[in-house]
Amino acid sequence: MNERDSEQVARMFTEGGYTVTKDEFKADAILVNTCSVRDQAEQKALGKMGSMVQHRKKRPHVVYGFMGCMAQSRGQELFQNVPHLDVVVGTQKYHKVFEYVDGILQNRLERRMDDLKLTYKGDHICDIDEEKDSQNTIKDHVKETTDPTAFVSIMQGCNMKCSYCIVPDTRGRERGRPIQDIVEECESLVARGVKEVTLLGQIVNLYGRTEFPKVDGKSPFVQLLEAVHAIEGLERIRFTSPHPIGYRDDLVEAFTYLPKLCSHIHFPMQSGSDRILKLMRRPYKNEKFIEICKKMKAARPDMAITTDIIVGFPGETEEDFEETVKCVKELEFDNCFVFRYSQRRNTPAADMLDQLSEKVKEDRNQRLLAVVNEIAQRKNNALVGTVQEVLCTGPSKNNPNTLNSRTPQNKIVILEGNPDRLVGKVFKAKIHECTGFTLYGTPIIESLEEAE
Numbered sequence: 001m002n003e004r005d006s007e008q009v010a011r012m013f014t015e016g017g018y019t020v021t022k023d024e025f026k027a028d029a030i031l032v033n034t035c036s037v038r039d040q041a042e043q044k045a046l047g048k049m050g051s052m053v054q055h056r057k058k059r060p061h062v063v064y065g066f067m068g069c070m071a072q073s074r075g076q077e078l079f080q081n082v083p084h085l086d087v088v089v090g091t092q093k094y095h096k097v098f099e100y101v102d103g104i105l106q107n108r109l110e111r112r113m114d115d116l117k118l119t120y121k122g123d124h125i126c127d128i129d130e131e132k133d134s135q136n137t138i139k140d141h142v143k144e145t146t147d148p149t150a151f152v153s154i155m156q157g158c159n160m161k162c163s164y165c166i167v168p169d170t171r172g173r174e175r176g177r178p179i180q181d182i183v184e185e186c187e188s189l190v191a192r193g194v195k196e197v198t199l200l201g202q203i204v205n206l207y208g209r210t211e212f213p214k215v216d217g218k219s220p221f222v223q224l225l226e227a228v229h230a231i232e233g234l235e236r237i238r239f240t241s242p243h244p245i246g247y248r249d250d251l252v253e254a255f256t257y258l259p260k261l262c263s264h265i266h267f268p269m270q271s272g273s274d275r276i277l278k279l280m281r282r283p284y285k286n287e288k289f290i291e292i293c294k295k296m297k298a299a300r301p302d303m304a305i306t307t308d309i310i311v312g313f314p315g316e317t318e319e320d321f322e323e324t325v326k327c328v329k330e331l332e333f334d335n336c337f338v339f340r341y342s343q344r345r346n347t348p349a350a351d352m353l354d355q356l357s358e359k360v361k362e363d364r365n366q367r368l369l370a371v372v373n374e375i376a377q378r379k380n381n382a383l384v385g386t387v388q389e390v391l392c393t394g395p396s397k398n399n400p401n402t403l404n405s406r407t408p409q410n411k412i413v414i415l416e417g418n419p420d421r422l423v424g425k426v427f428k429a430k431i432h433e434c435t436g437f438t439l440y441g442t443p444i445i446e447s448l449e450e451a452e
């Protein structure tokens, strides 16, 4: 989601005549989009912004800005922590970042023409207000890319109140975009060569529930999936994240008649203990979570399920933790993000008395990861010798001589071959090797010719 928001901001700068650089030493403006979900992410962003003050020495006009969740939750106080900061822009104001930064920059450059020795203090612009219809502002994409995959933000905010989570505080109430706007965005991406879209929201399956009616017993989210599915030239659809609440049979069924939906869901479980789920204010029982997973596997036998789990929530006993481990073993997730519980400001769980030590959290983290990794690697090894359909996305980051691709189950397959021929295509590949989480495959040329 943050990546998608950053892309929107980048696009506004390129439209305004700027170029995007990853080299902070060359930049005239340095913007850090921040996540607040865990404390570690905030500390990293603060550390990075602090260390970048050095650029002011050589380039005194550099504009510094924080955007996103930490900007939203800390607001003005960030100027005390980071004196060289110029701009703090919250989660409903991404569309204003360009205006603020460009304004400061032009002003500084003009003043500098008169006095070359001029130095600047932070400008201290802070905009973290609510903005009606801000969900409709995240809609443009950077033009200069050959990536055949794209993220599309379908909604903002969250109306749940999970007791550990800062998101409702930083992202506001749930607000969906109209189906037609989303479809048009997807169509324009497809016209540019995009083959796969991932629809983004905090609880995607609740998309539009307060704004749009059900039609023929189908939720607005399933209506949206059908509309996006009808786009010619689009080959794959993903979404993240769904939530057990409101995960109804119309969505399960959609996987039986919408073949472009990939056989993968990232479905956060958080805990396998009903007692902890209740303390987390997650309004479902473990049994219900398991039942949905089973229905999804019945609808699509090749369905891969990945999940998020928090370990070390306040009051989590060894028995609670063991219930989580048991459930992970039973459901055999294809992969799992394990998070150590992190105390967040203004959340009820932060004030719970029974906070666990970092040692206990780390111990459970490691034990759960060992179980998760063993299952994931066993499942990946079983794919050696099989043929998988892949979408080739571009050169691999680790070794640019090889190409990255993904199966519908979202597993990475490394390929060798001619990028001009393979990138952006969906074809079959024979898997010949597996090193834990990475699969290696060989394109099957006949299937590629069919794709052409």
Ligand code: SAH
Residues within 6 Å of the ligand: 037, 038, 164, 165, 166, 167, 201, 202, 203, 241, 242, 243, 268, 270, 308, 309, 310, 339, 340, 341, 342, 343, 344
């Ligand atoms: N809306 C999604 C989750 C968004 S946050 C959902 O409800 O499914 C992404 C993940 O961060 C969560 O699934 C959770 O596992 C983790 N997370 C959120 N708050 C956390 C906290 N305080 N400490 C540790 N992990 C947290």
Ligand code: SF4
Residues within 6 Å of the ligand: 158, 159, 160, 161, 162, 165, 166, 167, 168, 202, 203, 243
């Ligand atoms: Fe946070 Fe819960 Fe909303 Fe997900 S559903 S964003 S975990 S409050």
